[in-house]
Amino acid sequence: MTYQNMVMPEAEIALQAAAAAATATQKPPVAPGGFLNISRKQFLEMGHSGSGGGGHSWVDSMRASSPTHINSTPSLSDDQSSWMVRHPSALDMFEEIITASKGKQIVMFLDYDGTLSPIVDDPDRAFMSDAMRATVRKLARYFPSAIVSGRCRDKVYSFVRLAELYYAGSHGMDIKGPSKGSKYKKGNQGVLFQPASEFLPMINEVYKALLNKTKYTPGATVENNKFCVSVHFRRVDEKKWSELAQQVKSVMKEYPQLRLTQGRKVLEIRPTIKWDKGKALEFLLESLGYANCADVFPVYIGDDRTDEDAFKVLRERGQGFGILVSKVPKETNASYSLQEPSEVMVFLRRLVQWKKMTLRRQFRLKRRLEELKMSFAI
C-alpha cells in the first residue's frame, strides 16, 4: 500500500504518515493520504509519552486513513467536489479514456486489497467476489493484466486464483508470469524477478520479533509477506495504536537495513532497496516487450499510498494513467478516481465490452472487405 517516494535516503523512512509530526498539532489531517514523510529518526523518537508529539500525530494520520472519520469533516463536500474536478470518475470519463488509448495496447495493472476486494477487518478474509473474479478473468482474455499487491505473491494468488495473470507480490519484489503461459509474451513464464531475495532471512527474523513484541496487543496482526512484513491495525482499538506503533518502533531500531511505510491501517516493513510498485510496473512493461514503445497504454488501479509510486511512473512516462480508488479526497498522482471495488468492477466490465465490440466490428469489416474483393474477382 503506498507512496510516492520509493527510496528513502538512509535517514528516512517513508512513513507517509500524513501526520507529519511537526505540523499536526495545528493542522488536522483533512486529506487522508497526504504525502507527508516522516523521517526514520522522527518515527523512532516519536510518542515516548504514548500520546503526545509525533506519536499523536502519527495516530491522527492512521485515523485519517479511515473514511468514517473523514466523512464527518464539515468542509468535505467542498473539498470533494473540487477534488472530483481534478480527479473525475473513470466511469464518467470512459469515452475520453478510450479515445486516448486509440491505436495503443492497453495493459492493465490492478492492486488487490481495497481495489478488487473490500477492506475488511481480518486481512486473511479479504476475499474477492465471484463476480469480480469472472470480470478479471474476462479482462485478462482481452488485455495483458497483472495484479500488483503488497501481499505475499502466494497469498494474493490464493485470493485471485487466476492462472492467466501476472502477479507482483510484496510490493513488486516478487514477480511471476502467468502459470498458464501468456499469449502476450513467449518463453519462460516462471518467476521473473525477485530483487530482494538476500533480505529473506532478515525479513523472517523481523517477522518473528514483531509477532513476539505485539502478542499482548489485542487485535494486532503481523503478516509475513515474504519480502516485507505488515503490521495490521484494523482490529486494534484506536486507543492502543500508539502502543502498537511503539512496539514496531522498538523492533525497527535493530534493523537499519529495513524501512517502514504506512498504508491503510497498516505499517509495512521492507528492505531499503530501490524497488516499489512503480518499478514493478516498469519491469512488467519491459517483460511484455513494451519498454520503449509509444503504442502502449498502461492503466493502473489502486487505492492507497504504495500505489502512488505506480501512478507517478505513469505520469512521468506520459503514458496511460492511474485510477485511485477512494471515496474521499486524497493527494494523488492518479488522473481519475473510482469510489470503491464495485465501481472498479463496472469499469473493468465496460473495458471488456468495449474491446469485444471493437473486435466484432473489426471482424465484420474484414469479412465485408473480403466479400468485396471476392465480388470484384468474379
Ligand SMILES: [Mg+2]
Ligand atoms: Mg490496496
